[in-house]
Amino acid sequence: MSILITGGAGYIGSHTCVELLDAGYEITVLDNYCNSCPEALERVKKITGKDFKYYECDIRDAEGLDKIFKENNIEAVIHFAGLKAVGESCQKPLEYYANNIGGTLTMLEVMRSNNCKKIVFSSSATVYGAENPVPFVETMKTGTTTNPYGTTKLYIETILQDISKADDQWSVVLLRYFNPVGAHESGLIGEAPSFPNNLMPYISQVAVGKRECLSVYGDCYDTPDGTGVRDYIHVVDLAKGHVKAIEYVMPRTGVEIFNLGTGNGVSVLELVKAFEDANNIKIPYKIVEPRAGDIAYCYSNPEKAYKVLGWKAEKSVKEMCEDTWRWQKNNPDGYN
Numbered sequence: 001m002s003i004l005i006t007g008g009a010g011y012i013g014s015h016t017c018v019e020l021l022d023a024g025y026e027i028t029v030l031d032n033y034c035n036s037c038p039e040a041l042e043r044v045k046k047i048t049g050k051d052f053k054y055y056e057c058d059i060r061d062a063e064g065l066d067k068i069f070k071e072n073n074i075e076a077v078i079h080f081a082g083l084k085a086v087g088e089s090c091q092k093p094l095e096y097y098a099n100n101i102g103g104t105l106t107m108l109e110v111m112r113s114n115n116c117k118k119i120v121f122s123s124s125a126t127v128y129g130a131e132n133p134v135p136f137v138e139t140m141k142t143g144t145t146t147n148p149y150g151t152t153k154l155y156i157e158t159i160l161q162d163i164s165k166a167d168d169q170w171s172v173v174l175l176r177y178f179n180p181v182g183a184h185e186s187g188l189i190g191e192a193p194s195f196p197n198n199l200m201p202y203i204s205q206v207a208v209g210k211r212e213c214l215s216v217y218g219d220c221y222d223t224p225d226g227t228g229v230r231d232y233i234h235v236v237d238l239a240k241g242h243v244k245a246i247e248y249v250m251p252r253t254g255v256e257i258f259n260l261g262t263g264n265g266v267s268v269l270e271l272v273k274a275f276e277d278a279n280n281i282k283i284p285y286k287i288v289e290p291r292a293g294d295i296a297y298c299y300s301n302p303e304k305a306y307k308v309l310g311w312k313a314e315k316s317v318k319e320m321c322e323d324t325w326r327w328q329k330n331n332p333d334g335y336n
Helices: 011-022 039-048 062-072 086-091 093-113 148-166 199-207 235-249 268-279 303-309 317-330
Strands: 002-006 027-031 053-056 074-079 118-124 171-177 179-181 214-217 232-234 254-260 285-288
Touching (some): 002 062, 011 027, 011 039, 074 093, 118 235, 148 171, 179 199, 214 268, 254 303
Parallel strands (some): 002 027, 171 254, 179 232, 214 285
16 A cells, blocks of 8 residues: 655655655555656655655646556555646636646546545645734635635635535645745755745855845835745745644545644845854845735744644744755756
8 A cells, every 4th residue: 555645856845755654654646747857756766765656647638647546556646746836827817727626626536436535635725825913723614715726725625625625535634834945854855946935945045146136025024124024934844734734634534734833023124134154154135025925024823733633843943944954055957
């Protein structure tokens, strides 16, 4: 029996593969490599000393998906695969809806036809929208997302809740996580975007000399220093949360929702300063226009995950910055 990881060569997916393998799970990985590459999976093998199968396949390819299920006796799915850039989603909403929602529907149909009805879904704090007060808790009303990326996560959550209501054999865990940063302590895997859409890889690319200056998107938010406040969580802590979610989903049915975050808000300029202090590097920056879809505050109340899953974030902002820089300086061009 195997756990299927969709988008497993990606940033969060690859780190989750490491934690699952270290926890003794058998995994199978699929990825279409549109924002990743197979080298990440080879490095997962190097870190863990364990082998696994991986396939180049798109989640919209029903025939390819069915082949993977038939060949590997899949008993559960962790679903990462999807487009994920907030700004890009505002420019290309059709592509985001077609890929993220359409692909998930195809995958769920293949899961059902192969009698695999256990899934952990990689959702996002963006489903809480702009109207809820912080910190966000799982019982808050959703439905006021501020960008198409967030809307795809919201719709997929709704779809998963609906199929669970219609068929009580489904077991669904929705993981709403916040802002993953950092890298594996080995420096072998990390975030490797061709163009950084998130803050930490942007900072690290400036640090390594790939970019001259960090663009800070707005300093007029209603926050202490005017820049957006986010809940930054180390990607290894996040990956370990997925292991706990798999442990939870396997013996149960129904739907459960968990925040995965630290519960602490850090502003853009605070993270820049933390990176400078942790690594003794100066990060030049300039203030530019705010991005469409961004909100002032976004941080979690993670108590439910601790009480129910026995999970909590353990790594500090300093470790996030140190591990990011170790990855970036050892791999200035990512996996290329």
